[in-house]
Amino acid sequence: MLIRLLTLYLRPYARSITAVLALQLVQISATLYLPTLNADVINNGVLPGDTGHVLRTGGVMLVLTLVQMVCAGTAVYFSARTAMALGRDLRADVFSHVQTFSVREVGRFGAASLITRTTNDVSQIQTLVVMVFTLMVAAPIMGVGSVLLALRQDVSMSLLLLIVLPVLVTAVTLIVSRMGPLSASLQQRVDRINKVMREQLTGLRVVRAFVRDEHEQSRFAAANNDTLAVSLRLGRIQALMMPTVTIVMEFSSIAVLWFGGHRVDDGTLQPGTLIAFLQYLTQILQAVMLAMLAFILSPRARVCAGRIQEVLDTPSSVVPPAVAAPPGPSGGLEIRYVAFRYPGAQEPVLHDVSLTARPGRTTAIVGSTGSGKTTLLQLVPRLFDADEGCVRVAGTDVRDMDRRTLAATVGLVTQRPYLFSGTIASNLRYGNPEASDEELWRALEVAQARDFVTSLPEGLQAPVAQGGSNVSGGQRQRLAIARVLVTRPAICLFDDSYSALDAATEARLRRALAEERADTTIVVVAQRVSSVRDADRIVVLDEGRVVGSGTHDELMDDSETYREIVLSQLTEEEAAA
Numbered sequence: 001m002l003i004r005l006l007t008l009y010l011r012p013y014a015r016s017i018t019a020v021l022a023l024q025l026v027q028i029s030a031t032l033y034l035p036t037l038n039a040d041v042i043n044n045g046v047l048p049g050d051t052g053h054v055l056r057t058g059g060v061m062l063v064l065t066l067v068q069m070v071c072a073g074t075a076v077y078f079s080a081r082t083a084m085a086l087g088r089d090l091r092a093d094v095f096s097h098v099q100t101f102s103v104r105e106v107g108r109f110g111a112a113s114l115i116t117r118t119t120n121d122v123s124q125i126q127t128l129v130v131m132v133f134t135l136m137v138a139a140p141i142m143g144v145g146s147v148l149l150a151l152r153q154d155v156s157m158s159l160l161l162l163i164v165l166p167v168l169v170t171a172v173t174l175i176v177s178r179m180g181p182l183s184a185s186l187q188q189r190v191d192r193i194n195k196v197m198r199e200q201l202t203g204l205r206v207v208r209a210f211v212r213d214e215h216e217q218s219r220f221a222a223a224n225n226d227t228l229a230v231s232l233r234l235g236r237i238q239a240l241m242m243p244t245v246t247i248v249m250e251f252s253s254i255a256v257l258w259f260g261g262h263r264v265d266d267g268t269l270q271p272g273t274l275i276a277f278l279q280y281l282t283q284i285l286q287a288v289m290l291a292m293l294a295f296i297l298s299p300r301a302r303v304c305a306g307r308i309q310e311v312l313d314t315p316s317s318v319v320p321p322a323v324a325a326p327p328g329p330s331g332g333l334e335i336r337y338v339a340f341r342y343p344g345a346q347e348p349v350l351h352d353v354s355l356t357a358r359p360g361r362t363t364a365i366v367g368s369t370g371s372g373k374t375t376l377l378q379l380v381p382r383l384f385d386a387d388e389g390c391v392r393v394a395g396t397d398v399r400d401m402d403r404r405t406l407a408a409t410v411g412l413v414t415q416r417p418y419l420f421s422g423t424i425a426s427n428l429r430y431g432n433p434e435a436s437d438e439e440l441w442r443a444l445e446v447a448q449a450r451d452f453v454t455s456l457p458e459g460l461q462a463p464v465a466q467g468g469s470n471v472s473g474g475q476r477q478r479l480a481i482a483r484v485l486v487t488r489p490a491i492c493l494f495d496d497s498y499s500a501l502d503a504a505t506e507a508r509l510r511r512a513l514a515e516e517r518a519d520t521t522i523v524v525v526a527q528r529v530s531s532v533r534d535a536d537r538i539v540v541l542d543e544g545r546v547v548g549s550g551t552h553d554e555l556m557d558d559s560e561t562y563r564e565i566v567l568s569q570l571t572e573e574e575a576a577a
């Protein structure tokens with residue numbers, strides 16, 4: 001998974017990568033050649049007392065060291081740039097793919113996990129990329145080169161490598177193989193911390209109102225400590241790496257000095273050759289160590305790549321049509337035999353639901369809590385797709401409509417409207433950036449929000465905090481209604497959108513809406529009977545089924561469920577009035 005992701009995302013940076021590889025090659029060649037020159041200085045300069053040879057070769061060594069430094073620095077610069085660019089591309093792709101998700105996919109991953117995957121997981125891969133460029137490429141070349149050059153210095157002493165290398169590789173493999181599962185578990189713990197944090201910040205007012213600060217703190221501490229425990233377990237295994245390599249390195253050096261020392265004594269090995277051999281041995285073990293550093297990071301990056309790829313490979317359950325059909329001339333809404341079940345739920349929440357809402361008419365949907373009203377409305381702009389049956393907008397199945405056309409035709413004011421950080425104007429123009437100030441004021445007037453906005457010193461430019469947290473619930477609802485009206489949709493869906501308005505404001509709003517949007521299809525979900533009794537048609541939902549349909553008077557006669565709802569809010573006289 002990691003390789004697949006890296007191959008795909010590094011392709012555009014082939015030039016930078018080639019530069020990094022070339023620079024690494026020069027740097028490593030210099031590193032590899034230096035011990036040979038060192039042996040030469042000792043054997044042919046220092047021992048015979050040839051100062052000229054020492055100065056000449058020493059000069060070459062100095063130049064090589066400078067080249068090595070410049071190349072290493074430049075390679076790190078290019079590696080870091082490439083890794084940053086890769087991170088940006090990955091984040092952009094994950095973000096734009098998540099944008100295509102329906103509520104179903106977002107629910108499957110969870111918002112917190114999607115945020116971790118777009119940020120923390122991408123950073124892990126970036127870090128690995130820098131490591132791969134600076135260490136993983138250099139390490140094998142340096143390792144193999146050092147082995148060859150060590151062999152060239154002295155074959156019999158090189159036999160020692162036959163013992164040292166297998167020991168080292170086995171130890172490293174054992175350690176790294178235990179890190180994989182722990183890394184996966186660590187990323188899940190990071191997800192959990194984000195989830196708890198997000199939930200607590202969103203529900204801050206509830207936490208304060210119920211004085212549950214301590215409970216929330218302990219919930220966060222549990223998630224935090226859990227992450228710490230996994231990090232420590234991972235850290236303990238990682239910590240084994242360095243001592244293992246150091247012990248092997250020290251024992252090998254002692255062995256080289258022991259055997260080499262005897263051979264220098266015998267006169268079968270020159271002191272310079274022994275020092276060069278020791279340097280190559282150190283370089284070989286350093287190469288293994290460098291590769292290991294990358295290995296330490298790779299299990300976590302592998303897990304992160306898997307998590308990112310999982311998001312990228314998940315198709316949206318709301319598929320755009322191959323060829324979009326144009327909306328028909330009629331602006332109405334038809335829902336036919338629709339059934340829907342939430343993912344993972346045992347039972348469907350909608351069964352065989354049909355209704356028709358005509359242009360210029362108001363259709364109301366009523367029903368007890370949890371009867372499926374919101375779910376039904378969400379099928380119209382395709383926040384979900386129905387499992388059975390179809391939803392037609394202006395005569396065309398919504399699944400055959402282009403996303404933009406559908407969005408321009410259907411305006412949904414959600415039950416809990418969300419405002420973005422910015423200004424009132426930027427929020428109102430969210431669906432129609434071209435709208436003039438005049439159009440904004442008109443929409444505000446219909447939504448009964450004109451007075452409130454006028455009273456603000458900055459008017460349309462008044463700031464709105466994230467989520468609309470600096471306006472009241474009723475003001476937020478009215479701004480959300482105005483935002484939909486600015487797009488002038490043929491079908492307006494109001495999901496319990498009047499709940500925070502007082503009865504007089506609601507009546508004014510409904511009147512203004514009827515006048516302003518005389519040819520619009522209006523569908524209203526409401527809990528208050530007063531909000532629906534004047535509707536042209538009222539559809540009664542009960543446990544996801546249509547159990548009645550008609551005007552208020554017809555339903556009072558025909559529908560037991562409707563009568564129960566009405567009489568729970570009004571007296572017999574009020575209901576009949």
Ligand SMILES: Nc1ncnc2c1ncn2[C@@H]1O[C@H](COP(=O)(O)OP(=O)(O)OP(=O)(O)O)[C@@H](O)[C@H]1O
Nearest residue numbers: 107342345349367368369370371372373374375376
């Ligand atoms: N995302 C979801 N995943 C699983 N089940 C859900 C989800 N959203 C809603 N439900 C369930 O579907 C049923 C219908 O919910 P829905 O929100 O459509 O009801 P409603 O009639 O709009 O209720 P209310 O009047 O309280 O807003 C409920 O039983 C609810 O628990």
